[in-house]
Amino acid sequence: MKLLFLILSCLTAAIASAQHRPNIVLIIGDDISPEDLGCYGNKRIRTPNLDRLAREGLQFSRFFVTSSSCSPSRTSLLTGRYPHNTGAAELHTPLPAYLTYFPEVLKKEGYYTALLGKWHEGPETKRAYDLLKAGEKENGSGGEDQWLATLRYRPKDKPFFFWLAPFDAHRDWSADPSTRPHDPDKDVAVPETLVDAPGTREDLAAYYNEIGRLDHHLGDFMAELNRQGIADNTLVIFLADNARPFPGSKTRLTDRGLRSPLLMRWPKGIPKHGKTDALVSSIDLAPTLTALAGAPAPASFQGKSFAPLLTKPGGTFRRCVFGEHNWHDYEAWERSVRTGDFLYILNLRPDLDNGGPIDANQSPAAHDLKAAKAEHHLSDLQNDVFLKPRAKEEFYDLKKDPGQRRNLVLEEAYASKLREARLLLRNWQEETGDTAPANLTPDWYDRETGKPTAKKGQRGEMPGASRNAGKINRPGPF
Structure with missing residues (x-):
């Protein structure tokens, strides 16, 4: 009992x-x-x-x-x-x-x-x-x-x-x-x-x-x-x-x-x-x-x-959020920091375009973009996916430009805010052990046709690997 x-x-x-x-x-x-x-x-x-x-x-x-x-x-x-x-x-x-x-x-x-x-x-x-x-x-x-x-x-x-x-x-x-x-x-x-x-x-x-x-x-x-x-x-x-x-x-x-x-x-x-x-x-x-x-x-x-x-x-809650663009079908290395008012993007592969992953850049919508480009009928925002080279740095005023259309990197009036954003991103990278390896994973597909390349399946060094970032727990700026 x-x-x-x-x-x-x-x-x-x-x-x-x-x-x-x-x-x-x-x-x-x-x-x-x-x-x-x-x-x-x-x-x-x-x-x-x-x-x-x-x-x-x-x-x-x-x-x-x-x-x-x-x-x-x-x-x-x-x-x-x-x-x-x-x-x-x-x-x-x-x-x-x-x-x-x-x-x-x-x-x-x-x-x-x-x-x-x-x-x-x-x-x-x-x-x-x-x-x-x-x-x-x-x-x-x-x-x-x-x-x-x-x-x-x-x-x-x-x-x-x-x-x-x-x-x-x-x-x-x-x-x-x-x-x-x-x-x-x-x-x-x-x-x-x-x-x-x-x-x-x-x-x-x-x-x-x-x-x-x-x-x-x-x-x-x-x-x-x-x-x-x-x-x-x-x-x-x-x-x-x-x-x-x-x-x-x-x-x-x-x-x-x-x-x-x-x-x-x-x-x-x-x-x-x-x-x-x-x-x-x-x-x-x-x-x-x-x-x-x-x-x-x-x-x-x-x-x-x-x-x-x-x-x-x-x-x-947060003062800022951070983002990464690493390899996804195609070679890439970009980092971003966004506050309530500004967005800063750093691109260490500016010679490459960013038309999206293979399923996006070979889609019917992508084919319509390519056809309109051939006829010179694209807006700057639509043409952005074809840009090559791209800007190494992008900086946007989110209150005045919520659609992030106008890159302000060269605008003197934003020089101070740009420096602050650069410092935020640099501190985050340093504290969290982020790196941009020289031998990043290469393209697995042709950027234009989408066909597999000779390097499909090949991997390069993972970002952060040389600093053992997988064992670093520091959060970076908050």
């Missing part, structure tokens, strides 16, 4: 603990710009469930990823570290075993952890999850077919953390009859970086359709949370790994590349209808989630918890 009482007491304590600590669901869209969601101002796309998430939670207007490139961005999220501090600064580079991944911190604290969908951060990260179903066909294109089953059949005596990683809206596009398709002529808002042509409109409509499909799965998932009566103790987060997969966006260090949507809904702790303009970096998400779970932050985290913003969204 005493044994039975002890077992029941332990079970009751476990359930109480599970109810006290929030469940956490992180949904990471693939290649989605904030301006392509209804809640961020796009009146043509249909994202009712994401819009509801924004209405019922907190919407961030100045959340930035560390790299507009999928796996380096995700490794930053997992580790709370800058890409060059992970040992995996370039695309498709596996994370080393010695780093700490925030889901494993939650797992050690008693959370049931699961990853469904896209997973390309390396085999060592498997240890962070009790359940890992990575992009299998029977699970849907991005694991979505397992979302509800995983929620229903999880252990009920533990809080849970789900990393839901659909492939939407990554190229190549795939049709889905479950959602109403967007009309290329009526339902598309063509960004200023692209030309308004039939191929581009069809390309964008297909991209919208993938976002709509993700939105549909989110709606089903939220309904299941409500059915189980756990919505009020479940923090639901939506963000993207980088910008839309079109020229002028993905792989760029302007706001068009690094700015990401971030929506957080947790009725118990976040005021409804909230918005925040605080500057936040994606490396801050790991320490925030571990803090909300009551777990200690590992010394390896370079980010800081922004949990106070969840109840006081009008507060301030």
Whole structure:
């Protein structure tokens, strides 16, 4: 009888603990710009469930990823570290075993952890999850077919953390009859970086359709949370790994590349209808989630918890955020620092263009840009993807020029502010051990045709490797 009482007491304590600590669901869209969601101002796309998430939670207007490139961005999220501090600064580079991944911190604290969908951060990260179903066909294109089953059949005596990683809206596009398709002529808002042509409109409509499909799965998932009566103790987060997969966006260090949507809904702790303009970096998400779970932050985290913003969204947080553009199909090395008022970009490969990754620069939208270029019908913003050589330095006044069109590096009136930005970036590089190796990974594809080159598969030195940046925990300026 005493044994039975002890077992029941332990079970009751476990359930109480599970109810006290929030469940956490992180949904990471693939290649989605904030301006392509209804809640961020796009009146043509249909994202009712994401819009509801924004209405019922907190919407961030100045959340930035560390790299507009999928796996380096995700490794930053997992580790709370800058890409060059992970040992995996370039695309498709596996994370080393010695780093700490925030889901494993939650797992050690008693959370049931699961990853469904896209997973390309390396085999060592498997240890962070009790359940890992990575992009299998029977699970849907991005694991979505397992979302509800995983929620229903999880252990009920533990809080849970789900990393839901659909492939939407990554190229190549795939049709889905479950959602109403967007009309290329009526339902598309063509960004200023692209030309308004039939191929581009069809390309964008297909991209919208993938976002709509993700939105549909989110709606089903939220309904299941409500059915189980756990919505009020479940923090639901939506963000993207980088910008839309079109020229002028993905792989760029302007706001068009690094700015990401971030929506957080947790009725118990976040005021409804909230918005925040605080500057936040994606490396801050790991320490925030571990803090909300009551777990200690590992010394390896370079980010800081922004949990106070969840109840006081009008507060301030960071002074600056930093970004990286390393190899993604093509050789590159760029760094950026953005404050509330200014953006500075340093490019140590200025002889190379930046037309985006291969899936963007060989897209229908890219072909329309090339055709318009041949006819001399491009604006400066549209022509930017073809520039070669590029400026070694770029400096923008974000209040006067939010679209980042006018490079002010040579403007005497901004000389003092430019010096401040240079110093900020230099201090960050020094403190975090950033380097620009002479033998960076070369192009794997021809920049014009997209065909594989003789050097496909070859790797150079990883940024930060010569200074052992993967073992440096200093965060740099905040």
